[in-house]
Amino acid sequence: MLSDDAIELCRPADEARDLASRGDDKSAVTYTSSVLNPFQELVSAVVLSRPISHMLGLRTLRTIFNAPYEFNNARAIQDAGLDKVHKALWDARTQHKAKTADQLSYLGDLVLEYFADEDDKEGERLAKVLESDNPDAALKDLIGKVKGFGPTGGNIFRRRVQWLWPAAYPFIDSRSSAALQRIGLPSGEDDLQQVIDSHLDQMDYAKLAGKDVDEKRRRAFVVVLERATGADLEGKVEQLKEAASKL
8 A cells, every 4th residue: 555556556547647648757746646735735625525526636636736837835826816727727627617716716815814824925834724733623713714625625634634733643534434444454543553553664764755753654644545545436446455465
């Protein structure tokens, strides 16, 4: 689950074709395999919690996070203006384009006003959320202020950013729990932690994002959750299990 080989079993065919078309350019930002900043994760949670397919959701994110748009922080969305945000969503060829574009444009302003600290002029870190010792209250505040962001989006966001948010760790939402069970991995937080820890000593920590060992351990936890969920959404659980059995 933590190997590079697992990545391809967790992404839609549409994304694999897109990356292949870029040739040697490895700089593309993807939800599946890139390390996103907290603002990107919040945008992703808003987009992916909408009633659209996994494929369309990931294509939308690739479109808005990569050139020519690069809406990778709140300032970039604010500076782009509503018309350019609408154009990005049309270019993504997704559903609910107008409504999502309006929500994302509003989100840029909201983050800079309420959730970015004084040292974060671009609105990337969401420090006023991720530094909270009460994740339930912080997420409730986000849900109350962010348009198009409900409990499902809150679960996606917490699941993805918990490696940067110690107070929110460990957390497994119901969607990931079901995916873990189908794969045959523990679906409880403590049990999954133990399994991951037993394998971390066998791998190169340098491959994991994180500034220290504790952050890397949390990152490994998130990667396993995301790959399990991605493989399940793409109907590739059996392929994943088969590949694991050959290791």
